[in-house]
Amino acid sequence: MTDPKLDRTTTGLIHHPYTPPTGFNAPQPAIYKASTVIFDNAAAMRARDWKNKHGYTYGLHGTPTTFLLEERIATLEGGLQTLLVPSGLAAITLTDMALLVAGDEVLIPDNAYGPGRELARQELARWGITHRLYDPADPQALAAMLTPATKLVWVEAPGSVTMEFPDLPALVRAARSTGALVALDNTWGAGIAFDAFALPDGQGVDISVHALTKYPSGGGDVLMGSVTTRDMAVHQRLRATHMRMGWGIGANDAEAVLRSLPSLALRYAAHDAAARTLAQWWAVQPQVTQVLHPALPASPGHAHWQRLCTQAAGLFSVVFDERYSAAQVDAFVDALRLFKIGFSWAGPVSLVVPYKLSMLREQPAWHGTLVRFSLGLEAVDDLIADSKQALVALSAPAP
C-alpha cells in the first residue's frame, strides 16, 4: 500500500513502494526500457562510467537488455566486445567515422554493399577522407594500392549481389602488412559460415560488422547493426564515437533479436539448403548464362568458399542471357507469385531484386541483367514451381 499521506491517484502511483520478489527466471530475458536511469545517490551519479559494462548511466549507453544482446552477438561472432547501432548501414558508418580522420584513405571492394560505397563517395569525401575501390579477386593488387594514408580496408565475403568469394585470408594478410585495420561486412556469413576472427593462415579481421536486420532478426521486421572487435583499444575508439553520435537502439527491437537468436543456426541451415536446391535448378535452365552462388563449382571464388566454409547464406544471383531485355526480366520478376520484390533478406518470405549488372561493378565492366534471389522459409518445391511458371513471362515478346 502507498503511504496514505501521499495523493493516491498521482504520487501514489508514481512512487509506489511495492517491488516484486527478485529471483524470477524464464527462458526469455526481461525487457528493460529506459531513457532515464535512476541512481542510488549523488555519489553514484557522479561516479558513473559509461565506458565499461559495470553499471548504468543513461538508456543510450546500455540497459540490461542491450548488454545481453551485445554479449550474445560477441559470442556469435567469436569476438570480445560488441556495439549495437540502429541499422547495418549505421554499423558501417560507425566504423568509418570512429577510425578515419581527414587525410586518411579507406579501401573498399568493388563489389561491396552499395550504400557503404555511397557513404564513402558522398559523406566521407566531404570530411576529407578519400576512398578507392579494389578488385577483391586480386590480393596482390590490393597490396600494391596500400599507402601510409590507408588506415582502413573493408572486406566482404562474398560480394553483395555478385557473390564472388574472395581469398579472405590473403586479403587480410595484404591489408594488415602496412598496419591498416581490416573491417569485414560479415552479414552473409552471420557468424556461422566462417570464423572472422580466426581465419586460416593465422589471419583474422580487426572488426566484424553485421546487419542484425538479416539472419539474427530473421523476421524482416527489425533494423539493427553490430560492430564486434577483439581488440580493446579499437573497441574503445568505436565506443567513444558511438556514445557521442547518440546511436542507441530500442529495447523492443533488442528483445525481438534476443528471441530469434536461439533459432539462428537452424534457420541459416534451412535457408542454405533451399537456396542450393533452387540454385541448382536454375543452373540447368537454358535462359540463364550463370548462377552466382559460392557453393556452385562454376561460381567465382568457389575454391575460396570451400576452404573457409561448409555453409552458405540463402542467397544467389541468376544472370540471364543477353538475348533477354531488361523489360523481359522485369516481366519475369512481376510474374513471380511467392517471391516478392523487395530489398533486404533473411526473413520468412522469399524475395527477388532485378539489377543491371553495369550498376554493380566498375571493374571489370559487366553487362546484362541479374536477379538476386533470397530464399525464405517456404517449401522449396513451391518456390521451384513459382520460378517455372514465371519463366513463361521471360520468353514472352517484349512489350
Ligand SMILES: *Cc1c(COP(=O)(O)O)cnc(C)c1O
Ligand atoms: C543489408 C545489408 C547491410 C545493411 O543493413 P541495414 O540494416 O539494412 O542497414 C549491410 N551489409 C550487407 C552485406 C547487407 O546485406
